[in-house]
Amino acid sequence: MGAIDQLILQLFDIEAFKFGSFKLKSGIQSPIYIDLRVIISYPDILRSVANHMNNILQNSNVSFNEICGVPYTALPIASIICVDYKRPMLLRRKEAKNYGTKKIIEGKFRPNDRCIIIEDIVTTGSSVIETAESLWAEGLQVTDAIVLIDREQHGEKNLQEKNIRLHRVLKISEVLDCLVRHGKITEEVSKNVSEFIHGNQMQLPTLKIEIEDKNISIPIRQRFQTIIKEKKSNLCLSADLTSLDEIIELSNLIGKNICMLKIHCDILTDFSMDKIQELKDVSRRLNFLLLEDRKFADIGNTVALQYTKGLFQIAEWADLVTVHVLPGEGIVQALEQAAQTINESRGCLLIAQMSSKGALTNNEDYVNGVIKCAEKYSDFVIGFISQSRLTTSDKYLHCTPGVHLTNTGDQLGQQYVTPRQAIDGRGADIVIVGRAILDSINRVKTAEAYQQECYQVYEELRKI
Structure with missing residues (x-):
């Protein structure tokens, strides 16, 4: 032998x-x-x-x-x-x-x-x-x-x-x-x-690096805009699941349809750095960003530690994080400085308006403060979580949660809008969809439907 x-x-x-x-x-x-x-x-x-x-x-x-x-x-x-x-x-x-x-x-x-x-x-x-x-x-x-x-x-x-x-x-x-x-x-x-x-001959995913919009200058913003254009997707999946294994499996199935995946690491019952690295590998292979919806809201020194240390080591794997500006602009400054210790580009989305009924963030003084903070730290802040368009500048991406094709709300105060209402009526660039996909019998087909619907409206309004 x-x-x-x-x-x-x-x-x-x-x-x-x-x-x-x-x-x-x-x-x-x-x-x-x-x-x-x-x-x-x-x-x-x-x-x-x-x-x-x-x-x-x-x-x-x-x-x-x-x-x-x-x-x-x-x-x-x-x-x-x-x-x-x-x-x-x-x-x-x-x-x-x-x-x-x-x-x-x-x-x-x-x-x-x-x-x-x-x-x-x-x-x-x-x-x-x-x-x-x-x-x-x-x-x-x-x-x-x-x-x-x-x-x-x-x-x-x-x-x-x-x-x-x-x-x-x-x-x-x-x-x-x-x-x-x-x-x-x-x-x-x-x-x-x-x-x-x-x-099943396997092609490598392609990613062009040319960007027509000259206002997009920082790496994470450039990467996000490229993903949207290349994949013809402005859909973010809100994967509010408690199993990282399930999130990884789901990402493999519908990662091709989304530009971003939003998770909450502190609700995961099986979190480990090995598993989160596996999810990061999927995001690189299928070309979408990872958003940790941490909603940081503490003094600068504390959030810097929450961002880089502890069990989750968020800065190591999350492309973007969400931030409340309630403690003042020092929170963004601290996160930006902490992100400079990472060899990959990082950024954040400031929470300006929430989709829940009676949210205290939805007042004019707070929103104006959020906009001023974004302008001061525009290299790190790439956009907003909002229910309306806050600025005419194309530099900032507006991400609108609470989107559903049929439902109008739930019993816990969540208020839904349709993709067209979010993009046309509220000026959204990125549409965040959660339970409409997660609760679907066929998650893959539902994700495809939302991707097509959201991007079609986006193209109609010449936002690309």
């Missing part, structure tokens, strides 16, 4: 390959699931994987100075290759820390060094590209990547578009052929998987 067949059968025996019906992150059902995380519990198999990948390094005639494994599953593989074969290693963090050196890439290197990327499995190639972009940002050259398994779902072509050559130990077609030959799966199972693979 050849060494490659032996490796495939070992992976099958430890259930790295599973056949049946599995729900993927994208929400679609797949007849195969590949879980290479299990190899860390089998040292002999892990070393065998590293050996095969090192053989490719030796035979590919690719020159390089360092190796970088994609976090996290590829890190043990890269570590063994570097230790066994004395190859220098770099470590890419998923996010820079806000203390110490604040580096994304750890290890010793020089500008223009060539670094080769190690990955366990490639589907779209997005993880390899994200790692390459971090390396490029540090002045390193990346032209090649080595993967254990290529799912053959367009990943190689996606990488070619980024001028990265893909080398692989195994193709999924080779895995299927081997398992059929050795009686591990039937021809029918192999055919079903092959048809699924060929019918």
Whole structure:
């Protein structure tokens, strides 16, 4: 038996390959699931994987100075290759820390060094590209990547578009052929998987960076406006759910329809930084912003700590937060200063008017104070939560909650308006919809309907 067949059968025996019906992150059902995380519990198999990948390094005639494994599953593989074969290693963090050196890439290197990327499995190639972009940002050259398994779902072509050559130990077609030959799966199972693979070629999400509106100058504002135009969506989902797992699952299904997802982290019963990072990964892949509806309303020092510290570490993952200006403008100043410790652009929405009946925020003096605060901190404040248009400036986005196509209110004082009333009558740019989607029998179709309705009205009024 050849060494490659032996490796495939070992992976099958430890259930790295599973056949049946599995729900993927994208929400679609797949007849195969590949879980290479299990190899860390089998040292002999892990070393065998590293050996095969090192053989490719030796035979590919690719020159390089360092190796970088994609976090996290590829890190043990890269570590063994570097230790066994004395190859220098770099470590890419998923996010820079806000203390110490604040580096994304750890290890010793020089500008223009060539670094080769190690990955366990490639589907779209997005993880390899994200790692390459971090390396490029540090002045390193990346032209090649080595993967254990290529799912053959367009990943190689996606990488070619980024001028990265893909080398692989195994193709999924080779895995299927081997398992059929050795009686591990039937021809029918192999055919079903092959048809699924060929019918689900994965493209990378596209995001143009050109912006026509010259008033949009700061990164988070630019990114938000780009998302709206690219996705043809001004829909924000208010995911007031108590399970982060459910929010992640829902985001995978309807993330393509929304420009922003609003959550309350302090009502989640299963919050963890690992899970919130998974949600952040979904938001990057499907291109929507994360809004933590924290409604900060305390003195500056306290909100800075609430924003950056504690269980939730909101600044690490939330693109935007909501803020009351009741304590004075110092609250915005404190949040803006705290956001500067993060290596990603951050911003906030000031709460000017609420959709609940009898809200005390809905008075002229308070609203005028909110507008003045926004003008003073316009690099951090990108818009308002409001029930009316507060300013003629296109710099600020007006986000209107309490939108529903049919209902007029609930028993707790929530007052609803239709998308047309929100956009045409109240001047909203972003329409925030919650229970109308969450309580729907078919959340996906309902989200699609709201996206189309809201953006159609938005286009009619020439707000884009």
